[in-house]
Amino acid sequence: MSSYSIMPAPQDKTHLPIRQQMEALIRRKQAEITKGLESLDTVKFHADSWTRGNDGGGGTSMVIANGSTFEKGGVNVSVVYGNLTPTAVLAMKDDHKNLKLPKDPKTGLPVPDGVKFFACGLSMVIHPKNPHAPTTHLNYRYFETWNPDGTPQSWWFGGGADLTPFYLYEEDAKHFHELHKKALDKHDKTLYPKYKKWCDEYFYIAHRKETRGIGGIFFDDFDDRDPQEILKICEDCFDAFLPSYLPIIEKRKDMPYTEEEKQWQLIRRGRYVEFNLIYDRGTQFGLRTPGSRVESILMSLPEHASWLYNHHPAPGSREAKLLEVTTNPREWA
């Protein structure tokens, strides 16, 4: 038994604790997704397990590199627990309404220990080689906190999946969105429109005035229904991923491409790097957290990225057509 199992969990007695169910789910999905992706490549993922040293927990990064289909990719599972410092709690509070910094009842001051936490999640970024094949990102995670006295404080789910093409194939965008919509519609038809919009807003490169890609779904701080149901929603979204992505890669991975198309892919990958390093909350938070594993956080970066001064595609070009949908997000499903 790991040390976090002494802490109570916020769900009914008829199931295993949610955190154990979520951990089992992400480990199962890591195996399924890597196997699915490997089926379209000549190389395999290799596993790299790590622990957090003095802090609690660790993870397994599954990494693919230099494949015939995938230039670079990682499917990372992490299960970590320990203390969130008051500074970390303050940084996260705005995005998580039930997370609070407990105060000492005598002094009224924030307790120096902050809160205890448990977090587990799977995060994945896949960068294909062919500029006609889109990059994709997926992440589903679960978070719990406890007060210093051991009473449960807050919990939430977050996650989503999105697509970053370099050339726009409308049928690919529709396919990816439709399958994720279907997964959410099974539970509640109000979810997809909300999470689609949230995704466009979250993956926004403000200084470029454009989205990172053509979106998908994104949600955070999801805690307003039975956690057992939210877990099922995450599972259904997970299940939507391979059928939404593999057929696209199968169609695009061997398309002929030019030097110029490869160059455009590298420039767009530069924008990917800009988003991840400047705006992505998970990356920012991770890199500023002592004891976090930098290599797993920055696994999301492409093998190659390029920046040209003041580059703008020619009006009417296929490159410009992509920018039309990243500057004005469209409805795809």
Place this chain on the structure above:
Amino acid sequence: MSSYSIMPAPQDKTHLPIRQQMEALIRRKQAEITKGLESLDTVKFHADSWTRGNDGGGGTSMVIANGSTFEKGGVNVSVVYGNLTPTAVLAMKDDHKNLKLPKDPKTGLPVPDGVKFFACGLSMVIHPKNPHAPTTHLNYRYFETWNPDGTPQSWWFGGGADLTPFYLYEEDAKHFHELHKKALDKHDKTLYPKYKKWCDEYFYIAHRKETRGIGGIFFDDFDDRDPQEILKICEDCFDAFLPSYLPIIEKRKDMPYTEEEKQWQLIRRGRYVEFNLIYDRGTQFGLRTPGSRVESILMSLPEHASWLYNHHPAPGSREAKLLEVTTNPREWA
């Protein structure tokens, strides 16, 4: 006369206003530096002038690309003025002790207009092609603010120059540092040790626990002596740059190199991108300032950068030798 010239300046009556002298200096230095760099390449810089639209000011970016010596580089002059919003003032206040958000004497609340400002500076990043030739960065800038009633509020100089080699040539590091030390020693022997340390601290990639390169000099919020003297210090530092950099490039630009050495250069450029996008205050501030020119800010990024998962050079290799001095900054002069 431009509109900012109606505002009073904080110096004596026997000289032109400091801001006009600084503007003249940076324009002269832009011409000199680009000419000096061009002397070692087969291609020329080209000029790209821009204005801030509805806001005041503009600049001239001098850009070089695809040269035989320089892969990508920019020498950018900007002269901008207008209003700093209260949010911007609050963001800058911590680094600039005399910058204050004025309050309305009647209500005691911060005035919504914030403060008026004038800023001018030259900033430069040069990425040579050859992995044995170091990247360099230089920036000298001057800043003034006024209260809404037109009274001067604060002014300061900032800047520095630093070197980012991919392979360590101790003689290059010494040469670069020695010339900058000499420029500062002429004025005050306490400056170089202070600014050398500040440079190591500023260009620190915290999540990697290493500095960006082998440093140089860096200072900010410099306002504690006669501005006329600080201007002269900036000029002497400017003058130190070409003699400190050109001989290094001349020696390194045609050295033979392997694919592996080029690959190492790209990985180190990835770190350069990490620093600039995550930590550099100027970049962060610029990208978040409405009306700023993104292309000029991101001109600092290399044409190509690369990220490999969990890459570590072999112990004892020349690559590992570079990391020794980026993880434990050394005294070079």
